[in-house]
Amino acid sequence: MRARYIDIHVIQSVPAANLNRGEYDEPKTLLLGNTTRGALSSQSIKRAGRMEMEAELGEPAVRTRMIPPRVIAALKDAGWPDELAVFAGAQIALCAVPKGLDTDREAGHRTLAMIYTAETGLLDDLTALCVRHRTRLEDGLAATQSNSTGPAPKTKTAKKAATDTSRCLPTKDVSEILTRRTACISLFGRMLAGHDASHVTGAAQIAWAFTTHTSDMQPDYFTAVEDWPTAGDRGSAHIDTAFLMAGVFYRYSTVNLAQAADNFGGDTKQALQHVALFMETFIMTLPQAKKNSTAPHTLPDTVHYVVRDRRPVSYAAAFDQPVRASQGGGYLVPTRQELSAQAALTDRLIGTRHRIGHGHTTAHPTLLDHLGPHHDSFDALIAAAIHDAALPDTT
Numbered sequence: 001m002r003a004r005y006i007d008i009h010v011i012q013s014v015p016a017a018n019l020n021r022g023e024y025d026e027p028k029t030l031l032l033g034n035t036t037r038g039a040l041s042s043q044s045i046k047r048a049g050r051m052e053m054e055a056e057l058g059e060p061a062v063r064t065r066m067i068p069p070r071v072i073a074a075l076k077d078a079g080w081p082d083e084l085a086v087f088a089g090a091q092i093a094l095c096a097v098p099k100g101l102d103t104d105r106e107a108g109h110r111t112l113a114m115i116y117t118a119e120t121g122l123l124d125d126l127t128a129l130c131v132r133h134r135t136r137l138e139d140g141l142a143a144t145q146s147n148s149t150g151p152a153p154k155t156k157t158a159k160k161a162a163t164d165t166s167r168c169l170p171t172k173d174v175s176e177i178l179t180r181r182t183a184c185i186s187l188f189g190r191m192l193a194g195h196d197a198s199h200v201t202g203a204a205q206i207a208w209a210f211t212t213h214t215s216d217m218q219p220d221y222f223t224a225v226e227d228w229p230t231a232g233d234r235g236s237a238h239i240d241t242a243f244l245m246a247g248v249f250y251r252y253s254t255v256n257l258a259q260a261a262d263n264f265g266g267d268t269k270q271a272l273q274h275v276a277l278f279m280e281t282f283i284m285t286l287p288q289a290k291k292n293s294t295a296p297h298t299l300p301d302t303v304h305y306v307v308r309d310r311r312p313v314s315y316a317a318a319f320d321q322p323v324r325a326s327q328g329g330g331y332l333v334p335t336r337q338e339l340s341a342q343a344a345l346t347d348r349l350i351g352t353r354h355r356i357g358h359g360h361t362t363a364h365p366t367l368l369d370h371l372g373p374h375h376d377s378f379d380a381l382i383a384a385a386i387h388d389a390a391l392p393d394t395t
Contacts, residue, residue, distance in 0.1 A: 002393050003258055004356070005312040006275065006385055008282055009304040010251040011335050016218065016244040017296035019287040020044040027217055027245040032210055033320045038245040040209040044287040045251070049206075050184050052281045059182040060119040067115055067126070067178070068092050069108035074127045087141045088130045088169075095169040096178055097195040116190045118180040125177050133169055140168035183274050186263040187255075203260035203271075204253060204278055205312070211247035212319040212335045218244050244294065248301075248331040250319055250339075253282050254312035257389055272386050279305075279382045301332050302362040303381055304339065304371045307388040309354040318342035336364055344370040357388025 020040045022028045030039040054060050072089035076082060090109045093101040103109040130137060144166065179198035181190075189202025224238035255278060260271040283303055286296070306313070318341065323334040347355070347370070358372030361381045367374045375381040 003256070003310055004389065004393070005257060005308050006255045006279070006389055007306045007308065007312050007314070008253045008255075008279060008385075009306075009315055009339060010283060010300045011212075011248060011302040011332070011339060012251065012286075012300040013248045013298055013332055014038075014246060014286070014296050015294070015298065016220075016246045017294040018242070018244055018290040019296065021289050026243040029215075029217070029245075030208065030210060033322055035214040035322050036216060037213075037322070038211040038215040038247045038249070040249065040251075040287055042206040042208050044289075045209060045282075045285075046188060046204075046206050048285045048287045049278070049281040050188060052285045053184050053187075053277055054182070056277060056281070057183055059184065061116065061182045061184055062119040062122070063114050063116045065110040065112070065114050067111065067122070068103060069110050070123050071126050071130065072108060074123055075130060078127070078131075084134075084137060084141055087144070088137050091130075091137065091140070091167070091169045092126055092174060095167050095171045095174045097175065097192065098171065113192070115178055115192060116185065117178050118182045118185070122177065122180075126174070129169060129173055129177070136168040140166060183264075187260065187274060187278055200263060201259055203256045203263055203275075205256070206282075207252040207314060207316065209249045209251040210316075210319070211245075211331075212250050212338070213247060213322045213324070213331045215245055215247040218246070220244055248335050250316065250335070251282075252314050252316060254314075255279075256312075268390070272389060275389070276382050276386050279385060280378070283378055283382075299363075300378075302336055302339065302360060302364065302368070303378060304343070304358070304360040304368075305381060305385040306343075306358040306372075307356040307385060307391075309356060309393055313346055313350075315339055315342040315346070333364075336362065336368060340368045340370045356391055356393075357384070359384050359388075 018027045020028045028039045028041060029036050068089035071092050072085045075085035075088055080088070086109070090103065093103045093109060093111050102112045104112060175195060175198070179192065179195065181200065185200055187202065187204045190198065190200040192198040220242045222240060222242065223236040225235050226233055226237035229235055255275050257271070257275065260275055261268045264271040264274070283300055318338040323331055323338055325331055326333040359375055359381055360368055360371035361375045361378055362368055373384070375384055
């Protein structure tokens, strides 16, 4: 498949919320067009979608530094001596990649770098591998203890020999377990330092979301009432100020369909099935910080897709100048208008020769110009997008 992309543009109104907290537990913001906007980081959006997709597919993946400590705990539970279990856990990191992964010995040999891998069977297979090579691990531990009481190697050759003999697990087997893929890994990508074969170039790209208008944080002064007050208490056990933000967000993502097909082993049909699920989760999922105290579970107002050859196109520039509230109040109407105007501008600048298909779904009673055919539901929109994505390149 030649270079082809599905661009997904979402307009969504969010009430008072703190979906993505910043350093001081406040809503994240960014400066755009010289005004403050509410913002959601791409990482927070991606994690929310990834967790939703994994639950839907029943394919959990894990991003963690805790694999060696978990293996150590499992081996101890199986009756291994503490020293041998710790040595075996450290070997998982040492033998994961040719040069080994650095670990924090004071924290149970957790890895300094995060590992992103399939969760199903992960710990069981690693502990089983240790069991199969227990004799080598025991010999390695004994040699390590012996070396610790003798003179340290002085030459590079001696140091290399000491390192080589300390590897008690086959790197190929450890690596195979740690670099397994799930559908989400194939979509979002992965990198493991020191192990090029495990690298997966992500097919899905997600932008920071931001409000299309100026949006300042709103203070929420609150108290927590003491249910068991003593005589003389005023009733408040806790007083604080939280900050919330509300607004109309522009969210954007694009999927490289050629990369997705490659990541799924050339199976274009399977890739498109997972891209459809990605579109659904991107449309329907938001980060969930402070959801219990804000319940910001709105639906998108407008969703627009474009299937393009050659390169993706974001419409973020439409909101460089913050939109102004409509005459009756609110930012949804002017935001829809600016999105449509940006689509028209894009068509004028680059033409439609590489636009394979486009369409939109909106809650607005009047269909929007320049956004392609209207679809009554998100499901219908997604089906149309996947249909267009599968069309042959005729340019």
